[in-house]
Amino acid sequence: GENVEQHPSTLSVQEGDSAVIKCTYSDSASNYFPWYKQELGKRPQLIIDIRSNVGEKKDQRIAVTLNKTAKHFSLHITETQPEDSAVYFCAASKGTGGFKTIFGAGTRLFVKA
Amino acid sequence: GAVVSQHPSWVICKSGTSVKIECRSLDFQATTMFWYRQFPKQSLMLMATSNEGSKATYEQGVEKDKFLINHASLTLSTLTVTSAHPEDSSFYICSARDAASGGAGTQYFGPGTRLTVL
Numbered sequence: 353g354e355n356v357e358q359h360p361s362t363l364s365v366q367e368g369d370s371a372v373i374k375c376t377y378s379d380s381a382s383n384y385f386p387w388y389k390q391e392l393g394k395r396p397q398l399i400i401d402i403r404s405n406v407g408e409k410k411d412q413r414i415a416v417t418l419n420k421t422a423k424h425f426s427l428h429i430t431e432t433q434p435e436d437s438a439v440y441f442c443a444a445s446k447g448t449g450g451f452k453t454i455f456g457a458g459t460r461l462f463v464k465a
Numbered sequence: 466g467a468v469v470s471q472h473p474s475w476v477i478c479k480s481g482t483s484v485k486i487e488c489r490s491l492d493f494q495a496t497t498m499f500w501y502r503q504f505p506k507q508s509l510m511l512m513a514t515s516n517e518g519s520k521a522t523y524e525q526g527v528e529k530d531k532f533l534i535n536h537a538s539l540t541l542s543t544l545t546v547t548s549a550h551p552e553d554s555s556f557y558i559c560s561a562r563d564a565a566s567g568g569a570g571t572q573y574f575g576p577g578t579r580l581t582v583l
Contacts, residue, residue: 386571386572388574394576394577395558395574395575395576395577396509396558396574397574398571398572398573401571441508441509445572451497451514451562452499452511452514452522453499453511453560453572454511455508455509455511456508457507457508458507458508460506
């Protein structure tokens with residue numbers, strides 16, 4: 353069935369450094385790839401998303417890249433700040449089959465001040 | 466922006482009782498809502514897709530008779546955990562897809578409900 357793999361599971365960076373989280377998906381029909389940030393005890397919040405007709409998208413310090421051929425996409429956070437510390441989930445979805453979204457296992461990001 | 470509410474935010478119940486959790490889209494219509502379960506330090510596990518006016522679609526391994534889902538309107542879906550047992554204790558999160566969005570659409574999450582079964 354559909355699967356999304358996410359790496360690394362834990363990432364620790366120094367404040368100001370960049371952080372990269374990578375995901376691969378199995379269903380080639382997936383066409384929508386959101387990234388969510390979840391702080392402890394809170395709901396996942398959408399931080400950026402990309403559709404399959406776009407290779408890259410940027411929003412201030414956050415960028416996402418998509419390689420449809422290889423079926424992988426990545427989240428890049430530059431100039432990390434302590435408040436970026438959270439769990440990040442990648443996900444893959446498609447416009448058919450009930451629009452269900454498959455989530456990666458999550459990456460726990462620690463930004464050390 | 467799109468807001469999804471969930472009620473209750475937490476509930477403690479005795480083993481064998483049933484618990485109903487509500488998920489509402491406050492400022493948009495949601496033909497599709499999703500119910501997830503999340504264990505500590507783990508990812509969101511999709512339990513079922515709730516479709517307005519029709520039966521829910523359950524993921525493999527999720528008992529539909531135990532987790533009853535009703536999506537009676539475009540803004541409300543309910544999840545009822547029937548005859549709850551301690552192993553059902555978890556964080557349940559719903560999400561709603563904006564019906565006005567095209568393609569796969571963005572999902573907006575509720576704040577979650579922490580269920581503890583004694």
